[in-house]
Amino acid sequence: MQQEEARVRLLDAAEELFYARGIQAVGMDEIRGASGVSLKRLYQSFPSKHELVEAYLRHRDERWRTSLAGYVDTHAATPRDAPAAVFDWLHTWFTEPGFRGCAFINAYGELGAVSEGVARAARDHKDAVHAYLAGLVRKLPAGTPQALAGQLALLLDGAITTATISGDPDTALRAREAAVALVAAAIPGETGNG
Amino acid sequence: MQQEEARVRLLDAAEELFYARGIQAVGMDEIRGASGVSLKRLYQSFPSKHELVEAYLRHRDERWRTSLAGYVDTHAATPRDAPAAVFDWLHTWFTEPGFRGCAFINAYGELGAVSEGVARAARDHKDAVHAYLAGLVRKLPAGTPQALAGQLALLLDGAITTATISGDPDTALRAREAAVALVAAAIPGETGNG
DNA sequence: TTTCCCTGAGAACGATCGTTCTCTAGAGTA
DNA sequence: TACTCTAGAGAACGATCGTTCTCAGGGAAA
Numbered sequence A, B: 001m002q003q004e005e006a007r008v009r010l011l012d013a014a015e016e017l018f019y020a021r022g023i024q025a026v027g028m029d030e031i032r033g034a035s036g037v038s039l040k041r042l043y044q045s046f047p048s049k050h051e052l053v054e055a056y057l058r059h060r061d062e063r064w065r066t067s068l069a070g071y072v073d074t075h076a077a078t079p080r081d082a083p084a085a086v087f088d089w090l091h092t093w094f095t096e097p098g099f100r101g102c103a104f105i106n107a108y109g110e111l112g113a114v115s116e117g118v119a120r121a122a123r124d125h126k127d128a129v130h131a132y133l134a135g136l137v138r139k140l141p142a143g144t145p146q147a148l149a150g151q152l153a154l155l156l157d158g159a160i161t162t163a164t165i166s167g168d169p170d171t172a173l174r175a176r177e178a179a180v181a182l183v184a185a186a187i188p189g190e191t192g193n194g
Numbered sequence C: 001t002t003t004c005c006c007t008g009a010g011a012a013c014g015a016t017c018g019t020t021c022t023c024t025a026g027a028g029t030a
Numbered sequence D: 001t002a003c004t005c006t007a008g009a010g011a012a013c014g015a016t017c018g019t020t021c022t023c024a025g026g027g028a029a030a
Helices: A003-021 A028-035 A039-045 A049-075 A079-095 A103-111 A116-137 A145-166 A171-186 B003-021 B028-035 B039-045 B049-075 B079-095 B103-111 B116-137 B145-166 B171-186
Strands: none
Touching: A003 A028, A003 A039, A003 A049, A003 A103, A028 A039, A028 A049, A049 A079, A049 A103, A049 A116, A079 A116, A079 A145, A079 A171, A103 A116, A103 A145, A103 B103, A103 B145, A116 A145, A116 B145, A145 A171, A145 B103, A145 B116, A145 B145, A145 B171, A171 B145, A171 B171, B003 B028, B003 B039, B003 B049, B003 B103, B028 B039, B028 B049, B049 B079, B049 B103, B049 B116, B079 B116, B079 B145, B079 B171, B103 B116, B103 B145, B116 B145, B145 B171
16 A cells, blocks of 8 residues: 555545544544554554644645535626525535534634644634635625625634534525625615515 | 532532633543542532533533623613624623633534533523524514524624634624624614615 | 541542554565 | 565553542541
8 A cells, every 4th residue: 555545545534533523532543444554554644643633624624615615616606696605505514414513613622722733723724714705705896895704704603503513404594694684785785684 | 518519619620621621631630639629529429520511511501691691681771782782792701811612612522423411512502592692682673583583693603613713802893793784684674784 | 435437538440542562474586 | 495674463551531449537426
């Protein structure tokens, strides 16, 4: 087995196990078993669990944002439709079997107080998502684009945590309505209700 | 030392330590040291760590909601001011030293996948908060009060997680603006911007 | 004072986990 | 065939942690 393939298999196993059950609930030995990579090579690829955890978070950040952007690109006919498409994507995510919330919020709750690396990874992810939303909003004639992007980010995180804890995927649809209302309220010349 | 005082001291120590560092990062021995309660009596009061954790969450839920309701009662002159007061209270909370996010979201991220008791405690807390917001909204002439309460709950959870991970207490003020906009949009006869 | 019971302090136990070490088997080469 | 190197399997190690056990001390009752 090559180094590169071992890395991929380890990251796949780590993502599945860490996300499903939490980081501290999964031992290195279990990752070895799930990946089929020997313990020796595991520690050659990732010299400590800490480094595997950070690689897992970086990997997941990339995949998550790529999936979101791909969906919005495909489903939003106009820039004006983009914010709603973000929440449509959330709905499909919430419906997936094994959905268990935001990996970064979960990791932060578990290790953010004790691991600066985990805290930084969560911050970087949220910053990147915020920047993505700001990019979408910039194409709209909103009076205060930065404020609107921040509000959409709040709704997004709120929808994720609420859907996670309540178990109700339709949370995304309610968040979508709120997002549409806020977009309308932020564009001069439109009324907020009706 | 009486049974009751031991319980109080244990819950106080558990709340401080669990909230600050995470549940799995704090051992029973450390709680013994911080509370001054002997290990024997600790296990008399709470036969397992699991039960101490659930008691901690129930205790925190009560204190948290009591604090919020007290602030809103004091600071909202009219029902119309209540939603904004909720987010003002959030701002004071975010500013407190040692603020580290929502204890229930953190606990869910850590143990929700593995402990049904923790998952249930988080759900109960969020349900109670949602019910509280619904009670506030019911006093307003909103067209769809349930929808508005749900939206405010989304903003609240979003503000908590964003403030936690970014470390910026002013997140509460941005959430407040969004809340005010949504309240305005939900009341017939008002415009959403301007 | 003697006995009994309860308590606290902390040692001990058993399990788990991250990490390292050992040993063996096999591939490649002369 | 003999030698060398490497990798994998898994034992081993040391630390931590939840929980239980031991033991000494002190107060209450007779």
